[in-house]
Amino acid sequence: xxxxxxxxxxxxxxxxxxxxxxxxxxxxxxxxxxxxxxxxxxxxxxxxxxxxxxxxxxxxxxxxxxxxxxxxxxxxxxxxxxxxxxxxxxxxxxxxxxxxxxxxxxxxxxxxxxxxxxxxxxxxxxxxxxxxxxxxxxxxxxxxxxxxxxxxxxxxxxxxxxxxxxxxxxxxxxxxxxxxxxxxxxxxxxxxxxxxxxxxxxxxxxxxxxxxxxxxxxxxxxxxxxxxxxxxxxxxxxxxxxxxxxxxxxxxxxxxxxxxxxxxxxxxxxxxxxxxxxxxxxxxxxxxxxxxxxxxxxxxxxxxxxxxxxxxxxxxxxxxxxxxxxxxxxxxxxxxxxxxxxxx
Numbered sequence: 066x067x068x069x070x071x072x073x074x075x076x077x078x079x080x081x082x083x084x085x086x087x088x089x090x091x092x093x094x095x096x097x098x099x100x101x102x103x104x105x106x107x108x109x110x111x112x113x114x115x116x117x118x119x120x121x122x123x124x125x126x127x128x129x130x131x132x133x134x135x136x137x138x139x140x141x142x143x144x145x146x147x148x149x150x151x152x153x154x155x156x157x158x159x160x161x162x163x164x165x166x167x168x169x170x171x172x173x174x175x176x177x178x179x180x181x182x183x184x185x186x187x188x189x190x191x192x193x194x195x196x197x198x199x200x201x202x203x204x205x206x207x208x209x210x211x212x213x214x215x216x217x218x219x220x221x222x223x224x225x226x227x228x229x230x231x232x233x234x235x236x237x238x239x240x241x242x243x244x245x246x247x248x249x250x251x252x253x254x255x256x257x258x259x260x261x262x263x264x265x266x267x268x269x270x271x272x273x274x275x276x277x278x279x280x281x282x283x284x285x286x287x288x289x290x291x292x293x294x295x296x297x298x299x300x301x302x303x304x305x306x307x308x309x310x311x312x313x314x315x316x317x318x319x320x321x322x323x324x325x326x327x328x329x330x331x332x333x334x335x336x337x338x339x340x341x342x343x344x345x346x347x348x349x350x351x352x353x354x355x356x357x358x359x360x361x362x363x364x365x366x367x368x369x370x371x372x373x374x375x376x377x378x379x380x381x382x383x384x385x386x387x388x389x390x391x392x393x394x395x396x397x398x399x400x401x402x403x404x405x406x407x408x409x
Contacts, residue, residue, distance in 0.1 A: 084141050084150045103148060103167035107174045110163050110277050112194055112215060113185040117153045117160035124151065124184050146173045159190060161213035192217045193269035196279040200294055202287040207294065216266020218259050223382040224401050225256065227370060236267050244366035246359060249346045251371030254402035257346040261307060268304050280305040286313060295327045305342040312347050315355050325356055373398040383408060
């Protein structure tokens with residue numbers, strides 16, 4: 066006895082954005098027809114000293130494509146052999162944008178990128194940018210948000226007297242070294258975050274034109290309790306993993322530290338960071354408070370004890386920045402933040 070049975074198959078995918086729906090349908094149709102629609106993918110990141118709505122309005126009204134404004138900071142651009150998703154956010158004195166370009170060929174992808182950049186014109190910021198994926202814990206688990214920053218911090222050797230050979234040389238040596246880990250210790254206000262920003266900015270300077278460095282970032286110990294962030298770092302494209310206020314994370318495992326072993330694994334273990342950097346900042350006062358396995362040679366490039374400046378050092382720095390030396394009290398120590406506040 067024979068029976069005829071019908072078999073049906075399908076693909077189910079959850080989508081959360083309009084552009085996902087459009088792009089998925091077009092790609093699925095092209096594949097079913099045996100053709101290639103968008104074989105080229107490019108990304109353009111840039112910032113401009115212009116209001117975000119003014120910039121996006123100019124891009125949306127360009128007759129080169131058909132535009133749909135999904136929200137205040139998001140738009141879709143559909144053109145001849147090109148499909149673009151644009152996102153923008155506002156800063157205090159500039160806006161930053163990211164455009165994701167799918168195209169039929171390289172020439173159209175490059176032309177679309179250049180057309181987008183041309184809309185910013187002379188307002189486009191040429192200083193290096195870097196992107197930070199900030200991770201934090203909510204009731205829904207580990208969440209993340211992207212933040213784009215301008216690497217315009219001015220680093221002065223007099224601000225870091227403990228770094229031999231100057232700050233720029235130190236950053237160059239770190240980025241060229243095979244060691245992944247850098248530990249910055251010191252009290253608040255001594256310039257740890259400023260130095261981290263400079264490192265991320267220098268990473269962007271070394272990228273091909275138009276690309277920016279990106280960092281996985283957290284200051285939330287709960288976000289490091291599981292493997293999610295570590296897997297994201299190993300399997301993703303981040304150039305650095307930055308953990309600020311990592312006091313409890315860096316203490317010896319013998320003292321009950323249950324989180325450090327994951328960093329040891331990605332820094333120089335079975336799964337390596339593959340040339341990317343891992344940067345910790347901590348307020349722990351003593352170098353001896355750190356786990357020896359983390360700071361051993363071959364894994365750790367340096368551990369810098371960033372300290373407050375003496376009165377003489379603070380006066381010299383202030384004078385270099387254009388402030389009369391007598392404006393800084395000589396008889397006590399000053400944080401780097403104190404000096405910058407005085408200069409402002």
